[in-house]
Amino acid sequence: MNGAVEFPLDLTELSFRAAGDSLVRRTVLPSGVRIVSEQVPGSRSLTIGYWVAVGSRDEQPGHFGSTHFLEHLLFKGTKQRTALDIAIAFDAVGGEHNAMTAKEYTCYYAKVQDRDLAMAVEVLTDMISSSVLDPAEFETERGVILEELAMADDDPADVANERFFEAVMGRHPLGRPIGGSPDTIRAATRDAVWEHYRANYRPQDLVVTVAGAVDHDVLVAAVTRALLQAGWDLSVPAAPVGRRSGAAAVIEQGRPVTVVHRPLEQANLLLGVPGLVANDDRRVAMNVLTSIFGGGMSSRLFQEVREKRGLAYSVYSFAPGYSDAGLFGMYAGCTPAKAGQVAEIMLAELHRLADHGVTADEMKRASGQLSGASALALEDSDTRMSRLGRSEITMGEFVDLDEALRRLALVTADDVQQLAAEMVSRPFSISAVGALADDAFDGIFPHDPVSMPVN
Incomplete structure (x- = not known):
C-alpha cells in the first residue's frame, strides 16, 4: 500500500494490502450498508463494531440525551432476546461487549474468538435492528443513566472537561455533554427516543467493521443473513448517508x-x-x-x-x-x-x-x-x-x-x-x-x- 486509500461511497467493492500484510476489504451493499474488514495474519480473535454516524451533536431540542439513552436501551432486549440472553451470549464464550456514545457517532462492539464471529454478528445485529425499547426497561434505565451522570459529576476531572467544552465551543453542538444532563434525561420520553432510533438506525446508516481473524466473504454473508432475519429490507436501493462536511465551523467562545x-x-x-x-x-x-x-x-x-x-x-x-x-x-x-x-x-x-x-x-x-x-x-x-x-x-x-x-x-x-x-x-x-x-x-x-x- 502506497499512500492513503480513499473510501468512495459509490464504490461497491474495494480490496488492498496494508502495512504488516493485513488484508483490508470493503463492501457497500445495494441497501447502503457498509462492511469493512481487516484480516490480520496470525490473529485468533477479532473485534467487531456496529456504527452509526449519529452522536450527541446531532440531537435536536426535545431529543437531547436520546443518543446516550438509546445506547443503553439496545442492551435491554429485542423481540427474540432478553437483556440476560444478550449478556449470556458473550459471557458464555469469554467475550466482551459494550458500546460507546461519542459526539459524532455511536458504536456497539464485541471482542470474541474467531469461531464466535457468527454469534457476535447475530446478537449485535439483533440489538441494532430489533430493540423493543420496553417501557418498563426504559424507566429502569433512566435511573441507571442518572446514576451514571451522578458518578461523573462526582469526578472533578469529568466536570472540568464538560465545562471546558462548553467554554471553548460556546453554542456549537460539540459543546454539549455526550451523556445529556440530569434534566434532559428526566425529561426524555420513550416516544422521543423511539423516534430517534427509527430515524437513524437504517441500512444506509449502518457501518460494520471487523479487525482480526476474519474472512470478509463470510462476514458479509453473516451480516446480510442476520439483517434479513431481523426484517430489514435490503432489496431497496439506497446510497450510504453522506459524510459530514469537513469545512471548519465558526466557533464563538462560550466564556473565558x-x-x-x-x-x-x-x-x-x-x-x-x-x-x-x-x-x-x-x-x-x-x-x-x-x-x-x-x-x-x-x-x-x-x-x-x-x-x-x-x-x-x-x-x-x-x-x-x-x-x-x-x-x-x-x-x-x-x-x-x-x-x-x-x-x-x-x-x-x-x-x-x-x-x-x-x-x-x-x-x-x-x-x-x-x-x-x-x-x-x-x-x-x-x-x-x-x-x-x-x-x-x-x-x-x-x-x-x-x-x-x-x-x-x-x-x-x-x-x-x-x-x-x-x-x-x-x-x-x-x-x-x-x-x-x-x-x-x-x-x-x-x-x-x-x-x-x-x-
Missing part, C-alpha cells in the same frame, strides 16, 4: 473563565482554544506539537510544571479533532492556591514554543514517541476496528502505519512553530473545579468571570 466551586484538596484545571478539524492536513503536525508540549514525561509541560517546580502530579496536553471543529487543550491537577500560577506557566510555555520554536532533539523524540505508540496500538484488534470505523465515517480514507509514518516524517520544526503561533492567537478559555476564588485567574488574559455554585 468558568470556576466550579467544590470543597476539594486539588483543583482540576483546563486551559485551551479551538483547534483543528479532523481532516486538516496539519493534524500530523498537531500530533507532534502535542507530543513535544505535553505528551510525555520529557514534554515541556511535564518538565516545567512537575519536575522543575513540583506544582502538579498530572499535567499534559491534548488535541481532539471533529468533522468541523477541534480543541487544543492543557490539563493540570494542582493545589487550588497554585491554580493561577500553573495556568500562567502553561500559557507562557505555549507562547515560548510559538516564539522560539522546537529543537531538533524534540522533533526526534516526538517522532519516536508517535511512531512507537502507533505501532504498539495496532497490536490490539480494538484499535484496528476503531481505525476502520473512523476511516469510513469521518475521514473517507484509510491510512495504514506506513503511510502514517511517511506523513510524520514530513513534519518540520517550522510547521510545529507556526501551528503553535496559530493556537496562541486564538481566544483562550479556562475551566476549573475546586476550592477556588472567582479571581483565581485574574490577569492571565482579559475576561469576565463566570462562577458556578457548589452542587
Whole structure:
C-alpha cells in the first residue's frame, strides 16, 4: 500500500494490502450498508463494531440525551432476546461487549474468538435492528443513566472537561455533554427516543467493521443473513448517508473563565482554544506539537510544571479533532492556591514554543514517541476496528502505519512553530473545579468571570 486509500461511497467493492500484510476489504451493499474488514495474519480473535454516524451533536431540542439513552436501551432486549440472553451470549464464550456514545457517532462492539464471529454478528445485529425499547426497561434505565451522570459529576476531572467544552465551543453542538444532563434525561420520553432510533438506525446508516481473524466473504454473508432475519429490507436501493462536511465551523467562545466551586484538596484545571478539524492536513503536525508540549514525561509541560517546580502530579496536553471543529487543550491537577500560577506557566510555555520554536532533539523524540505508540496500538484488534470505523465515517480514507509514518516524517520544526503561533492567537478559555476564588485567574488574559455554585 502506497499512500492513503480513499473510501468512495459509490464504490461497491474495494480490496488492498496494508502495512504488516493485513488484508483490508470493503463492501457497500445495494441497501447502503457498509462492511469493512481487516484480516490480520496470525490473529485468533477479532473485534467487531456496529456504527452509526449519529452522536450527541446531532440531537435536536426535545431529543437531547436520546443518543446516550438509546445506547443503553439496545442492551435491554429485542423481540427474540432478553437483556440476560444478550449478556449470556458473550459471557458464555469469554467475550466482551459494550458500546460507546461519542459526539459524532455511536458504536456497539464485541471482542470474541474467531469461531464466535457468527454469534457476535447475530446478537449485535439483533440489538441494532430489533430493540423493543420496553417501557418498563426504559424507566429502569433512566435511573441507571442518572446514576451514571451522578458518578461523573462526582469526578472533578469529568466536570472540568464538560465545562471546558462548553467554554471553548460556546453554542456549537460539540459543546454539549455526550451523556445529556440530569434534566434532559428526566425529561426524555420513550416516544422521543423511539423516534430517534427509527430515524437513524437504517441500512444506509449502518457501518460494520471487523479487525482480526476474519474472512470478509463470510462476514458479509453473516451480516446480510442476520439483517434479513431481523426484517430489514435490503432489496431497496439506497446510497450510504453522506459524510459530514469537513469545512471548519465558526466557533464563538462560550466564556473565558468558568470556576466550579467544590470543597476539594486539588483543583482540576483546563486551559485551551479551538483547534483543528479532523481532516486538516496539519493534524500530523498537531500530533507532534502535542507530543513535544505535553505528551510525555520529557514534554515541556511535564518538565516545567512537575519536575522543575513540583506544582502538579498530572499535567499534559491534548488535541481532539471533529468533522468541523477541534480543541487544543492543557490539563493540570494542582493545589487550588497554585491554580493561577500553573495556568500562567502553561500559557507562557505555549507562547515560548510559538516564539522560539522546537529543537531538533524534540522533533526526534516526538517522532519516536508517535511512531512507537502507533505501532504498539495496532497490536490490539480494538484499535484496528476503531481505525476502520473512523476511516469510513469521518475521514473517507484509510491510512495504514506506513503511510502514517511517511506523513510524520514530513513534519518540520517550522510547521510545529507556526501551528503553535496559530493556537496562541486564538481566544483562550479556562475551566476549573475546586476550592477556588472567582479571581483565581485574574490577569492571565482579559475576561469576565463566570462562577458556578457548589452542587
